[in-house]
Each structure stands twice: as C-alpha cells, then as structure tokens.
Amino acid sequence: MKDLTARQKEILTFIHEYLHDNSYPPTVRETARAFSISVKGAYDHLKALERKGYIKTSEKRSRAIELVTPPESDTPVVQIPLLGEIAAGRPIFADENFERTIAVPADIIKNRVPHFALHVKGDSMVGAGILSGDIAIIEQSDTAKNGDIVVALLEETVTLKRFFIENNRYRLQAENPRYAPIYTQDLRILGRLRGIYRSY
Amino acid sequence: MKDLTARQKEILTFIHEYLHDNSYPPTVRETARAFSISVKGAYDHLKALERKGYIKTSEKRSRAIELVTPPESDTPVVQIPLLGEIAAGRPIFADENFERTIAVPADIIKNRVPHFALHVKGDSMVGAGILSGDIAIIEQSDTAKNGDIVVALLEETVTLKRFFIENNRYRLQAENPRYAPIYTQDLRILGRLRGIYRSY
DNA sequence: CTGTATACTATACATGAGCATAGGAGCCCA
DNA sequence: TGGGCTCCTATGCTCATGTATAGTATACAG
Numbered sequence: 001m002k003d004l005t006a007r008q009k010e011i012l013t014f015i016h017e018y019l020h021d022n023s024y025p026p027t028v029r030e031t032a033r034a035f036s037i038s039v040k041g042a043y044d045h046l047k048a049l050e051r052k053g054y055i056k057t058s059e060k061r062s063r064a065i066e067l068v069t070p071p072e073s074d075t076p077v078v079q080i081p082l083l084g085e086i087a088a089g090r091p092i093f094a095d096e097n098f099e100r101t102i103a104v105p106a107d108i109i110k111n112r113v114p115h116f117a118l119h120v121k122g123d124s125m126v127g128a129g130i131l132s133g134d135i136a137i138i139e140q141s142d143t144a145k146n147g148d149i150v151v152a153l154l155e156e157t158v159t160l161k162r163f164f165i166e167n168n169r170y171r172l173q174a175e176n177p178r179y180a181p182i183y184t185q186d187l188r189i190l191g192r193l194r195g196i197y198r199s200y
Numbered sequence: 201m202k203d204l205t206a207r208q209k210e211i212l213t214f215i216h217e218y219l220h221d222n223s224y225p226p227t228v229r230e231t232a233r234a235f236s237i238s239v240k241g242a243y244d245h246l247k248a249l250e251r252k253g254y255i256k257t258s259e260k261r262s263r264a265i266e267l268v269t270p271p272e273s274d275t276p277v278v279q280i281p282l283l284g285e286i287a288a289g290r291p292i293f294a295d296e297n298f299e300r301t302i303a304v305p306a307d308i309i310k311n312r313v314p315h316f317a318l319h320v321k322g323d324s325m326v327g328a329g330i331l332s333g334d335i336a337i338i339e340q341s342d343t344a345k346n347g348d349i350v351v352a353l354l355e356e357t358v359t360l361k362r363f364f365i366e367n368n369r370y371r372l373q374a375e376n377p378r379y380a381p382i383y384t385q386d387l388r389i390l391g392r393l394r395g396i397y398r399s400y
Numbered sequence: 401c402t403g404t405a406t407a408c409t410a411t412a413c414a415t416g417a418g419c420a421t422a423g424g425a426g427c428c429c430a
Numbered sequence: 431t432g433g434g435c436t437c438c439t440a441t442g443c444t445c446a447t448g449t450a451t452a453g454t455a456t457a458c459a460g
Contacts, residue, residue, distance in 0.1 A: 005406070013313065022258075023266045024225050027447060041408050043449070048406080058222075062262035062416070062447055066223045129331040129398070149400070196398040198329070200349070205436070227417060241438050243419070248436085262417055262446070 004052060010035070011045045012054055015065060025065035114140040115194065118151065118160070125149070125160055127175030130196055136160060137195035142188065149193035154184055160193065204252060210235070211245045212254055215265060225265035314340040315394065318351065318360070325349070325360055327375030330396055336360060337395035342388065349393035354384055360393065 004012065014034055018026040026034070032042035046065065049055045058064035120134040128149065130136070136151075144150045150163040152172060161172035161182070172182040204212065214234055218226040226234070232242035246265070249255045258264035320334040328349065330336070336351075344350045350363040352372060361372035361382070372382040 007407070022264075024263050027262070028449090029447065037407080038409050039447090040410085040450085044407075057448095060416075060448060062227070063224050064222070064448095126329065129326065129329040129334070131329040134329070192400075194400050196396070196400075198396040200392075200394050200396075207437070228419085229417065237437080238439050239417085240420085240440085244437075257418095260418060260446080264418095 004049070004054065008045060008048055008052070011042070012049055015055065015067070019067070025063045027063055116140060116191070117197075120160060124174040124176050124179045127177075128162070130160070130175070131198065133198070135197040136193055137197065138191035139194045140191045142190075144189050144192050151190040151193070153188040153190055154182070154186065158190070163189070204249070204254065208245060208248055208252070211242070212249055215255065215267065219267070225263045227263050316340060316391070317397075320360060324374040324376050324379045327377075328362070330360070330375070331398065333398070335397040335399075336393055337397065338391035339394045340391045342390070344389050344392050351390040351393070353388040353390055354382070354386065358390065363389070 011031065014031060015026060018030070018034075028043050028046065029039055031046065032039045035042065046055065046057060050057050054068055056066040056068055116138055118136045118138060120130055120132060120136050122132055130149075138151050144163045146164050148163050149160065151158060151160055152163065154172070159172065161174055164171040164173060166183075169183050169185050170187050172184070172187070174181070211231065214231060215226060218230070218234075228243050228246060229239055231246065232239045235242065246255065246257060250257050254268055256266040256268060316338055318336045318338060320330055320332060320336050322332055330349075338351050344363045346364050348363050349360065351358060351360055352363065354372070359372065361374055364371040364373060366383075369383050369385050370387050372384070372387070374381070
C-alpha cells in the first residue's frame, strides 16, 4: 500500500474515530466539516485514500465507506463472552445478557477455567480502582477466599464486592465508605475478579 | 428486550447481513427494496426495532442505524509493546525498556497511530481509578487536550498525570490529594492514556 | 520550465434519503 | 364491537448527499 500524506492520515484517522463512535461511516460533508474544509476537498481526500487502497467506496451511495483493514496476525488471546449490565432477577448467563465477545490476553486466563466479562455499573468499588463503565474479567467459580473480589448473587441481585467469611455469615464489603457492608447467610458466588479493563 | 414479530426478525436479519456484506448500514429505501415493500413500510419496521431496543437510529441522517446487539464476532486485537517501569533519565523508547508485547482490543487503537503500554508505579492517580501495577495503554502523541491523562517527560522523569494548559505554563495534576500539582513551562508529552488494564 | 500530485475554495445539480400524511386490511384482546 | 397493534400502499416534501466543473496555490521531480 502506498504511503499516505500527513493530511490523508488525519482523514483516515477521522473515519476510524467516527466509525468507532457511530458504527456507521461519515458522509463527505461530515468529513469536510470535521476539518473545516470544503466538500470537494474532503471528497478528493476520500478518493485519494481509495486510490491508495486504504478504503473502498461505492458510487452514489451515502456513507458508503469501507475500511480496507490489513490482515491481522495471530495473537495469544482468548475470546470470552461479555455479558451486559446485569439486571436484577435475570439469570446472569441467559442469552439475553450476551453482548459480544472480547479478547483478553491469554496469560491471565487459567487454562480450561471458563471466564466471562461484565460491565461494571456504579461506584461501590472505587476504592479498589474499579470505576463505573469498566469491564471486569471474571473467572467462573463458586468459591472464593477471604478478601477476594467476587461477583455474587444475592436475592436476585448481582454485585461485585469484596468477600469475607465470618463466623456464621458472609460479608460483602464495598470499597466505598458510602456503602455499608452487606451481611448474609444466603449467597451464591458466580466468579472471582481476575482483571479490569477500561477504555478512555 | 421486547419480543420481535417474525417480520421484524427478518428485517433485523437483513440489517445484519447487509452490514456484514458492506460494513455500513442500509438506507430505508434499500431495506424496502430488499423486501419489495414500500418505503414507509420499511421505515415503520425500523422504528419498531428501535422502539423495542434492537437498533438505534439518528434523526435525519442517512444509513444511521446502529445495532444495539452487534453480530457475534470475535473482537480483533493488536499487539503493542509493553515498556517496563520507566527509570528516570532513561530514554523511554530504548530497547532496554522493552518487556514484551501485549494484546489489546483493536477498537481502542486508532488506526496507524502507534501505541505502547507502561507499568504504572505509585499511587498518584488512585483518584482516577489507576493503581500501582496497572498497565496503561498509551497512544503516542506529542499533544493533548486540557484534562487528558498523559504520559509526560519532564526533567528526565516520566509520569502519568492529568494535563492542563494554563496561561503561561502547564499543570500536571495528580489524582491524589497527597500530591501537589506540578507547574512547568518545559515538558514533553509522550502520549495520551487510552486504556487501563489490571490483572488480579 | 513543465508536468504531476496535493490541498484546497466556491458553486451547482440531480437524485438519494429521511420523514410525514392519509389511508387500508388483518389480527388479538377485553 | 371496538381499540390497538402490525403490516402494508401511495404520494409528496424537503434537505442531505455524491459528484462535477472551474479555478488557486504550493511543492517536487525531471
């Protein structure tokens, strides 16, 4: 593939960002507006990108930009299912929760142990550096050690908390002073936190 | 999510197939043509799909269909170099800092923009949910916007801080009350924070 | 010096495309 | 029986959008 000029790289980057944000490509005019240039200016850039093999366009169709992505090399990663925000009362592994799969580095996944990922919602674990919107990578397990951060099911609700066994009860401890610990005798552990992933 | 009628499922399937073939979504008219129905017929179907939460559309924009549950596909990954703990005074990109490569989801990597990863050391960014030992994924860049978290080089030291431009100086702000902001006129930005990865 | 590529502006035009109004027919539920 | 959904037609408005023509300015290779 031919080299791009600095400006052409900017345009290509814009298309990537736009696609990332909207999941459909920009129009010629939106591209022009993004760079404060004329419509024809943007149009010519798109044609240049097509000529150089970085994108494909279709005639007379709006937003008809396809990225020509270079082939990816094989990488040591594992795909695990990303379950959405867990609604209370719904079985966590139900199909309806399934969002997509995400790739995580293979080395954090213990062999042959199923893992899954969850969107974190709420600020109850900020003290442990876990923010709302983070993706938590969970090792499926029905046991945990004292102090582990676990995904626990209690009374129809799924939460991410630090787990402690006390004399005759369990304690689920948030990492945020605004949340009181939860004491219960009846809880099911769904998995242990193995990783956190956040995107800015 | 509400149940779809048989016809609505057909329409949704068509959108999936179209996206798979073209990598951009169909127009209302293309959808209508595919089913040999009127434009309004297709339009109403799309609105029904949106009402039931299966797609998202934007007003007055062509092809502005976003799938709420994207088609099941493995997320592609890219390998980026993981540089070790950065020792003061050492050039950050020197070979000796190179540890290994790590895989990160491709969608957070802007195309053709080089990225690298760093081990975070210290607790100066705990307020932003960034802990010691985390891996920071950085987009290489020598500029940043106000409020971005950046990797900056100042006087032989490399730090991760929130970046602000003030009248005649830069402010590097930790996210931890125990650290005072750093003011300087002389600093080099090495990159912008794009992701955080943590392993337990 | 000239041809070729880049990077634009300004204007224009046909048609693509979203969206609306005004219907009709069939279905299920209460 | 009637109201509310689904699924559809036909027609039309308005603005969005791809594409074209014509021109300016700059840089670079031969």
